[in-house]
Amino acid sequence: MNSFSFLIEMSGFFKGELQKDSYLQLFGKRNIFAVLKTRFNLGEFEHFCLLLACAAEIDSAASDKYPPTFESALSAYLTLFELSRESYEAHGAFKAFLSGKPLSFLLTFNAEGRFRLKEDVFRYILGDLPLERISTGNFIKPAFGMSDLVLDAKTMSLLTLIRYTLTLRPRLYNDYGYGKLFLYGRGIGVLFHGASGTGKTMAVQALASELGLNIMKADISQIVDKYIGETEKRLSEIFESAAQSECILFFDEADSLFAQRTEVSDSRDRSANSQTAHLLQKMEEFDGAVVLATNLIDNIDDAFKRRLPFIVEFKRPDAALRKIMWRKFIPGKMPLDERGIDFDFLGEVFELTPAVIKWAAFSAAVRAVAEGGSVLCMEHIFAALRYEYEKTGAAFPEIEQDEIVL
Numbered sequence: 001m002n003s004f005s006f007l008i009e010m011s012g013f014f015k016g017e018l019q020k021d022s023y024l025q026l027f028g029k030r031n032i033f034a035v036l037k038t039r040f041n042l043g044e045f046e047h048f049c050l051l052l053a054c055a056a057e058i059d060s061a062a063s064d065k066y067p068p069t070f071e072s073a074l075s076a077y078l079t080l081f082e083l084s085r086e087s088y089e090a091h092g093a094f095k096a097f098l099s100g101k102p103l104s105f106l107l108t109f110n111a112e113g114r115f116r117l118k119e120d121v122f123r124y125i126l127g128d129l130p131l132e133r134i135s136t137g138n139f140i141k142p143a144f145g146m147s148d149l150v151l152d153a154k155t156m157s158l159l160t161l162i163r164y165t166l167t168l169r170p171r172l173y174n175d176y177g178y179g180k181l182f183l184y185g186r187g188i189g190v191l192f193h194g195a196s197g198t199g200k201t202m203a204v205q206a207l208a209s210e211l212g213l214n215i216m217k218a219d220i221s222q223i224v225d226k227y228i229g230e231t232e233k234r235l236s237e238i239f240e241s242a243a244q245s246e247c248i249l250f251f252d253e254a255d256s257l258f259a260q261r262t263e264v265s266d267s268r269d270r271s272a273n274s275q276t277a278h279l280l281q282k283m284e285e286f287d288g289a290v291v292l293a294t295n296l297i298d299n300i301d302d303a304f305k306r307r308l309p310f311i312v313e314f315k316r317p318d319a320a321l322r323k324i325m326w327r328k329f330i331p332g333k334m335p336l337d338e339r340g341i342d343f344d345f346l347g348e349v350f351e352l353t354p355a356v357i358k359w360a361a362f363s364a365a366v367r368a369v370a371e372g373g374s375v376l377c378m379e380h381i382f383a384a385l386r387y388e389y390e391k392t393g394a395a396f397p398e399i400e401q402d403e404i405v406l
Contacts, residue, residue, distance in 0.1 A: 036050065037050075139214050139215070139216055139217075139245075139247070140205070140208075140214065140215040140217055140250075141214055141215075142204075142205035142206070142208040142209035142213075142214070142215060143205060143209075144202050144205045144206050144209060145206055145209045145210060146159065146160075146163070146206045146207075146210055148202070148206060149199065149202065149203060149206050150199075150317070150321055150324050150325050150328060150354065151199060151203075151314070151321070152315060152317070152318070152321065155312060155313070155314060155315070158310065158312045159203060159206070159207065159312065161310075162188070162190055162207060162310050162312075163207060163210050163211065165188060165310075166188055166207075166211055166289055167211065169186070169188070173186070184284070184285075185283075185284040185285065185286075185287075186287045187283070187284075187286040187287050187288050187289065187290060188288075188289045188290070188309055188310070189283055189289075189290045189292070189304075189307060189308040189309060189310070190289070190290070190291045190292070190308065190310040190311075190312065191254075191291075191292045191293075191294070191297070191300070191304075191305070191310065191311045191312065192204070192291060192292065192293045192312050192314060193294050193295070193296075193297035193300075193311070193312070193313055193314070194295070194313055194314030194315060194316075195295060195314075195316060195353060196295050196353070196355070197353035197354060197355025197356055198314035198315065198316060198317075198353050198354060198355075199354050199355075200293040200314050201252065201293065202354075203312075203314070204248065204250050204291050204293070207248065207289075207291070208247075208248045211248070211289075213246065213247050213248050213289075214247045214248075215247060215248050215250050216238075216241065216242050216245060216247045216248070216249050216250065217250045217252065218238050218249065218250065218251045220251070220252070220253060220256055220257060223235060223238065231275050231278075232274065232278040235275075235278060235279060235282055236278075236282065239282045239285070239286050242286070242288055242290075243286065243287065243288060246288065247288070248288070248289045248290075248291060249286070249288060249289070249290045249291070250290075250291050250292075250293070251290070251291070251292045251293070252293045253293070253294065253295075254292035254293060254294045254300065255294040255295075255296045255297075255299040255300055257275070257279065276301055276303075279304075280303060280304065280307065283304070283307060284307070292304075292308075316351070316353055317353070317354060319347045319348045320347070321347075322346070322347035322348075322350070322351075322352065322357065323343050323344055323346070323347030323348075324347075325347075325354055325357045325358070326341075326343045326346045326347055326357060326361065329357055329358045329361040329362070330361050330365070330376065334365055334376055335374055335375045335376065336375065336376050336377070337375050337376065337377035337378070339377065339378075341376070341377075341378060341381070342378065346381065349397050349399070350385060352388070356388055359388070360381065360384045360385050360388050361381070361384075363387070363388075364376060364380040364381040364383070364384040365380070367380045367383055368380045382399070
C-alpha cells in the first residue's frame with residue numbers, strides 16, 4: 001500500500017474526525033510530496049509522518065483548530081507495522097525520534113505541544129513559497145574524532161575543555177548548584193577562527209563525535225534575505241530546529257552574519273543591525289551548543305565575542321606538526337618507492353595548511369596510480385606541490401637534492 005492509499009483508507013478510521021476530501025487534496029499534490037521526500041532524504045516512515053501532519057494541518061485550517069489526528073494516525077501506523085504504540089504516543093518519545101533527522105526541518109510543535117507542519121512547508125505545499133525557501137540547514141554526521149586531529153597543544157587543550165564543559169554541565173547545574181547561577185542562556189557558544197584549511201570544520205566534527213551528536217550546518221545563502229524581517233524569521237527557525245534536534249548548531253563563515261554593527265545611515269544599515277541584535281537574542285535564549293567559524297575574526301561583532309565562553313584560534317601548523325600530517329595523510333596501504341619518502345624534509349620546507357597538505361598527498365597518489373605503477377615517490381609529491389604553489393601564485397621553494405634524505 002502506498003502513502004496516499006494508506007491515508008485514504010485511514011480517513012475512515014477516525015469516525016469522521018477528518019474528511020476524505022482532505023486526503024484527496026493531498027493526493028492531487030503527490031508530486032510536491034515526492035519532491036519533499038527527495039529534497040530532505042526522507043525514509044518511508046518519515047514520509048508518512050509528513051503526510052499525516054499535512055492532513056491534520058489542512059483540516060486544522062478548515063476548522064480553525066488542531067485536531068489530535070496526527071498522534072492518533074501515527075500510533076495506528078506504528079501499530080500496523082508492529083512498532084511500540086505506547087512509546088511513540090508520548091510527546092517526548094517522538095521528539096527524540098525527530099532528533100538529528102531531516103524531518104525536524106518540516107515538523108514543529110504548536111502551543112499545546114502537538115506536532116504540526118512548519119509554516120513555510122505548508123506554504124510550499126499550497127504553492128505560496130518556492131522549495132528553496134524551506135531548508136535553512138543541513139545535518140552532518142561527524143566523520144572524525146578527537147584522535148584524528150593534529151593540532152598544537154594549546155588548541156587541543158581548549159577543545160578538550162569545551163568537550164568537558166558540554167558533557168559535565170548538566171551535572172554541575174543539577175548536582176552542584178550552578179543551575180541557580182545560570183537560569184537563562186545555558187547554551188555554550190564557541191568561536192573558531194584562523195586561516196582557511198587549518199582544521200576548524202574538522203574540529204567541529206570531532207567535538208560532535210565525542211558528544212554523540214550530529215551537526216546542523218546553517219546554510220548562510222538561504223538565511224540572508226533582501227526583504228526586511230525575513231532573515232530574522234529564518235534565523236528563528238534555525239535555532240528552533242536545532243533545539244528540537246539536540247545537535248550542534250554550526251555557522252561556517254560566520255562573519256557574514258555576525259558582522260560588526262555600524263552607524264545607521266539608511267534602511268539597509270538599520271536592517272543589518274536588527275539582524276545582528278536578533279542573533280544576539282537567539283544566542284542568549286538557546287540552551288544548546290553553537291559553534292561559529294570564521295577566517296576574519298576582526299569582522300565579528302564585539303558584542304558576540306564578549307558573550308562567547310570560548311574563542312579558539314587555529315594557527316598554521318609548525319614544522320613538527322606538518323611532519324605528522326604528511327605521515328597521516330599518506331595511508332599505510334599506499335605503496336611507496338623503495339627509496340622512501342622524506343617526511344621530515346616535507347614538513348620543514350613546505351609551510352602549508354593541513355587542507356593543502358592533505359590534498360597534495362592525495363594528488364601525488366593520483367599521479368602515481370595514473371602512471372600505472374601505483375608506487376608513490378618524492379617526484380610525485382613535488383609535482384603535486386608545484387601545482388599547489390602555482391594555484392596561489394606563490395614561489396616554489398628552491399630544493400637542493402642533497403637536502404632530501406631517502
